[in-house]
Amino acid sequence: MRGKLLFLIADGMGDHPLAELNGRTPLQAARTPNMDHLAAKSRVGRCQTIPQGQPPGSDIANMSLLGFEPKIHHTGRGPIEAAAQGLDPAEEDLIYRLNLCSVSSFTPEGVMQDHSGGHVDTERARDFLDRLGRDLAEESLLLFPGFQYRHLLLQRGGRAKPEADLSVRPPHDILGRELGPDLEEYGKSPVLSRLVHRAAQMLQEEDGMEANAVWPWGQGPPLKLPSFRETFGLSGAVISAVDLIKGLGRSAGLELIAVPGATGGLDTDYLGKAEAARNFLQSKDFAYLHLEGPDECSHAGSAKDKVRCIELCDELIVGQLLQWMQDKGICCMIACDHLTPIQMRTHAKDPVPFLFHDPRAPVSGPKCFSEAEAESSGIFLEQGTQLLPWILKQMDHSL
Ligand SMILES: [Zn+2]
Structure with a gap:
């Protein structure tokens, strides 16, 4: 029993500094006291979720984050849906x-x-x-x-x-x-x-x-992912409004949790998603909570909405679960699947920032969670598929 783990994936959250935000990224400009609180007790780093030579799609990035190599398993967008x-x-x-x-x-x-x-x-x-x-x-x-x-x-x-x-x-x-x-x-x-x-x-x-x-x-041809449970020894679920995450989850044998108010946009039911993760983790090991909103705001080119979406995520998901994760010793990883820079209005291949927090073994981390802090930490995983095993190793060490 290695403990329980929550992945919070804010789709397209990472960005580049923007003039309209006074040279800050949306993640830096957003008020995120809960993520910053976690960062100070976490390992913060970067991970190359998009492999060399692959397009920066959510399908490829999320498959990597789930620990499955896209070069082997990715057959196309159609099969995932x-x-x-x-x-x-x-x-x-x-x-x-x-x-x-x-x-x-x-x-x-x-x-x-x-x-x-x-x-x-x-x-x-x-x-x-x-x-x-x-x-x-x-x-x-x-x-x-x-x-x-x-x-x-x-x-x-x-x-x-x-x-x-x-x-x-x-x-x-x-x-x-x-x-x-x-x-x-x-x-x-x-x-x-x-x-x-x-x-x-x-x-x-x-x-x-x-x-x-x-x-x-x-x-x-049809998508055939290995069983998540057999590969990583965790019983899990995905919580997402978008088909491609549901497709990856179903193919890997993860449960699909539907949240009625989940829209895939800025107006999604953040609290509903947080509650779904909490309920699931009462009895199971791994929840993959995916939030589409930041990516939508980026495609629409709205820095203001993107900042707002990140703030809502911080308040209504991270803030809502913080004390509970602390009390129950539940580990969490916060990241985006890929960057969606506002100025490009499409996905980019840069490595993504992540934080990993284990309440049973806190470490000293940066004072906030941002692209720049992730870059300066020196932790860099060259492949997206390394992240989950790297986390599981940390969790095993802290037992
Ligand atoms: Zn994405």
Whole structure:
């Protein structure tokens, strides 16, 4: 029995100094008395959650933080979300994430205007995808409607087909950019070409729907993570509003805890998430509490909202659990999965700051938790997958 452990992952929290915050990062500018209190009794350092040569995605970063090597286990965004939905595709299938999106025109010169197709209504999206599936009657393709603009496409036997090698860019990465390279990729696949062109044609005739294209991307064979419990000896759960964290959790055999007020935004139910972690850890070992808000605020370019989100996290999650963790000897690790610098409005590959606190063996740490303090501590883990084993080793030592 090595003790209990809480991971608090504030998605995209890390940042660069901003002029509008007087040269501070949002984490430095935010009032975070609880995290600072912990930092003073913690090991604070940095960890390279995005491996060399890999794109700085939440899927890759969170897989690393859960202790699983993306180079071995990451097969694509689609397979992770399929796992979240509880789909059980065959080994030889390919699963794509499919967006309903808005483009200026579905031609090589057209540009990606909105990766979420305005605010697509879930019922309308489902109705449309049902009709699209019937209209195409491609036996190898199955559409799985999800929520709003986020859906899945399964290609039976696709793993051995040329589609496995297509590289279509994620639509959120090409806002304002021309579609040429991606339409060329779709052009290499007769089945996908028929799907995307027929969809664009049908969407032209839809009234009152801003989305005018479908965009399959992030394809891969099914995700198969090793059992978290067998690998690390801990019974655990993920607490998150977003599908990709749920998918990683489900695939690794972790429980998924739904918090009704969890929205994935600034207005999420912070207290509800804190309570869910507390309840779970009464009887189990490991809770992975993920907060999407800071990343959303960064993509929106709002330093003010990002600072606010970090303050709410500090007050309503860390502050709420601080005394209890102290009393029960519960260890905690606070980090982000990757940086999402406000100025870039997208993810960056820099190492992330983290703090690890073991109330049974406090150490002397910096007076606050920030990117700069993490950098100056000298603790640097070169791979994201090293962090969890490094923490477990500290926990074993303090027994
Ligand atoms: Zn992320």
